[in-house]
Amino acid sequence: MATVPNHPPLRSAGNASHFAFAAMTSLFFIWGFITALNDILIPHLKAAFSLTYTQAMLVQFCFFGAYFIVSPFAGKLIERIGYIRGIITGLCTIALGCAIFYPAAEIALYGLFLLGLFILAAGVTILQVSANPYVAILGPERTAASRLNLAQAINSLGHTLAPLFGAALIFGALQGGEAVGARAVQLPYLILAGAMLVTAVGFLFLKLPVIEHHDTPDVHANDSIWSHKALVFGALGIFLYVGAEVSIGSFLVNYFAQPHIAGLNEHQASQMVSYYWGGAMVGRFVGAALTRMIAPIYVLATNALMAIVLLITTINSSGELAMWSVIGVGFFNSIMFPTIFTLAIRGLGPLTGRGSGLLCQAIVGGAILPLIQGLVADSVSVQFSFIVPMLAYLYIGWYALVGSKRPARQMEVPVSL
Structure with missing residues (x-):
């Protein structure tokens, strides 16, 4: 065959x-x-x-x-x-x-x-x-x-x-x-x-x-993107990842200003936030090398696990440990978007453009999850509200190991340049 x-x-x-x-x-x-x-x-x-x-x-x-x-x-x-x-x-x-x-x-x-x-x-x-x-x-x-x-x-x-x-x-x-x-x-x-x-x-x-799409026995231009489970689960993964990353960043200044965390003023707290985004930049260079040597699903699952551990730590600690734990999440955020994206569009053929559109549409999570975390912060505390992105990373770990898998009939042999 x-x-x-x-x-x-x-x-x-x-x-x-x-x-x-x-x-x-x-x-x-x-x-x-x-x-x-x-x-x-x-x-x-x-x-x-x-x-x-x-x-x-x-x-x-x-x-x-x-x-x-x-x-x-x-x-x-x-x-x-x-x-x-x-x-x-x-x-x-x-x-x-x-x-x-x-x-x-x-x-x-x-x-x-x-x-x-x-x-x-x-x-x-x-x-x-x-x-x-x-x-x-x-x-x-x-x-x-x-x-x-x-x-x-x-x-x-x-x-x-x-x-x-x-x-x-x-x-x-x-x-x-x-x-x-x-x-x-x-x-x-x-x-x-x-x-x-x-x-x-x-x-x-x-x-x-120039990229030319060719229909395959399994993927045709008139197929529905909703029939590709890895893509649909991946769209939810993008929604939760972007939401978690933006939500964490949105709360850091207020979080670092709390007396039992760091007691910083707004100027000092803003400077510390740069470490969160800087960690993502460094992590992406590291991730570019790691995903050449290790299967991306395992790198994604490990990073999700580390983000969960760091958020559990920041929720249950104080002082510098709580501050640096949440900052460290930025490093492990780094490879999530590109890795989820590539896992989700594999094997789509002529549907790749439409699938990419769905994944980019899911970036709206950046507007939704911060609101949810805000509700938790208002109801309980800013520190406990980090449970919202923690649950998002739990799903991302599941997607890496389970949700990203495709049916055997869609597994194809890649062509190297």
């Missing part, structure tokens, strides 16, 4: 695929950079428009809401126009969203900021739906998780540098007065719009490998 490649062949090999991967990492940097700018944008808009915390948090709801609304359409778009044109479309959409910030600041209208942010996030969503599966497919299946981990490490670099850019160009521009504060976002977001257009033109002229 003939076997079918697990991923579609490329019209290229060797150095061409390495060049394509290098080009893709620039996209991971871009959306990491833009996503992290929200951390600067939120307090800026809150001050400029005298918003309540709930009103300011609409920034995150619009951002993550775009993933939920746009992802399924983005998946279908990629099926029609292909990955490269999808990337160019995503970059141009981001540029449009950034450009809207200029008139929004000029007329000082918060609702227009939110519209621009939604459009910007829609572009990021299209970019992710295009680039994540492209990187996963750009080589042998056995190293797909490693490639995505390395690309996500570059994403973390963008996440680390963006606050410095925002602090210098947004807060540095504030000279007092509400109108001046609103206009402070014009220059940085115009710079971003220009950078997105230049990058889109660059991708238009790059000669990148």
Whole structure:
């Protein structure tokens, strides 16, 4: 009985695929950079428009809401126009969203900021739906998780540098007065719009490998993605992972300020939070190497277990032990998104774009789990509320060892470049 490649062949090999991967990492940097700018944008808009915390948090709801609304359409778009044109479309959409910030600041209208942010996030969503599966497919299946981990490490670099850019160009521009504060976002977001257009033109002229999908006896374009259990379980895994990561990060400043934990002021606590995100960046470089030598399911299961142990420790301790335990979760978060993603889209063939859309749609967990943890924190305590992400990691461990397995008929032999 003939076997079918697990991923579609490329019209290229060797150095061409390495060049394509290098080009893709620039996209991971871009959306990491833009996503992290929200951390600067939120307090800026809150001050400029005298918003309540709930009103300011609409920034995150619009951002993550775009993933939920746009992802399924983005998946279908990629099926029609292909990955490269999808990337160019995503970059141009981001540029449009950034450009809207200029008139929004000029007329000082918060609702227009939110519209621009939604459009910007829609572009990021299209970019992710295009680039994540492209990187996963750009080589042998056995190293797909490693490639995505390395690309996500570059994403973390963008996440680390963006606050410095925002602090210098947004807060540095504030000279007092509400109108001046609103206009402070014009220059940085115009710079971003220009950078997105230049990058889109660059991708238009790059000669990148073209991915061609071929139907197999088991996977056809008219199949339903809901019939692929590993994909559906993986979507829930992405929902819980993103929710857990964002939820933990959202509570760290308040947690570290508590007298029995660290008693830090806001400035000191904010500096400690950088270790949480920095750990994720370091962990992704380490994970890129580990997933080449060890089956990704075992690396994912181990990291989920370590995250659970660290959260149990922080819930039941105090002082520096509690503080460093929760910070350490960042390191073990590192490989989860790319590993869950690659496990979920294996063997989808022509459904890969649609499956990628579902997985990106699940990123809406970043808007939901923090609310749940907030309810627990209000009802019991901030320290006990970390049980919410702990339960999320419990599911991720199950997915690694059980939920990610595919039926034997879908197991295919990968083709190496």
